[in-house]
Amino acid sequence: MCEMVQAERQKARTGAYEVRxxxxxxxxxxxxxxxxxxxxxxxxxxxxxxxxxxxxxxxxxxxxxxxxxxxxxxxxxxGCLMRIDAAGVTVAGQPTVPWKDLAKAEVLKQRSLVLVPRSPEVELPLAPTGFRPLDAQRKRRRLTARFGSPLIVYASVYGEDMDDLVAAVRRYSGGLPVFD
Known part of the structure; x- marks a missing residue:
């Protein structure tokens, strides 16, 4: 395995996991x-x-x-699009979503991870995709209706390893159910 990949995986094990x-x-x-x-x-x-x-x-x-x-x-x-650590999930430019506000995480077939809120009152941010949505509220409603949450981590878009992403959620969440 490439030394750079090994270094990134070691960093993910010891500190916060950053999605880039x-x-x-x-x-x-x-x-x-x-x-x-x-x-x-x-x-x-x-x-x-x-x-x-x-x-x-x-x-x-x-x-x-x-x-x-x-x-x-x-x-x-x-740079850092999303940070997963003991405090919760932080999307670039947005406040941190604590783990207590999340009910579960689901892995989709499209190599994506959906973080589902505990209640409808919890407002989760949209994950950056590089495209600016014309109507962010409409996109948020559509993603919530289809997947149960607007916070979807697109591993294939970011070039992330899905196993590392799921392992980071399991490690830092303190028992959040992850369904693959």
Missing amino acids: VRRSWVWNLSRMAVSLGIALWILDPFDGNVTTSSGVIGGSVLLLNLTFWTSQFRLRAL
């Missing part, structure tokens, strides 16, 4: 180059004739790339 965008710059830049190459290939077909449909599809792929990479750079700029 873990993917390296090399990984992100290589994915960006491949996706932009596909978009340019769509825009410039082999025969040199750009049709309306290839222009629309290629432009859409370029726009999606720009949107995705902007969100990734926003997440990376935030």
Whole structure:
């Protein structure tokens, strides 16, 4: 196993667990180059004739790339997105949610962890995704209706290991039920 990964896991065992965008710059830049190459290939077909449909599809792929990479750079700029420690869960720029306000944690199929509040009066923050919601209250209502909570930790978006995330919740929560 890579020394950097071992060091991060050791830090997670001894101190607070911090959720960050873990993917390296090399990984992100290589994915960006491949996706932009596909978009340019769509825009410039082999025969040199750009049709309306290839222009629309290629432009859409370029726009999606720009949107995705902007969100990734926003997440990376935030640094620590979420901190899990003995005090509770702290989302970047939000007050800490104590463990006593949470009823359970559930692991979803999409490599996400949902932290469910003990009562409807507890207002949990939205986890950062890199995209700014146009209507945060609407997004909060939709996530609560679908998953039971607006606080969802997207392990696949952040490049986090789901086992480490679940282990951190179990270690610091003091007995919060975690359903996988």
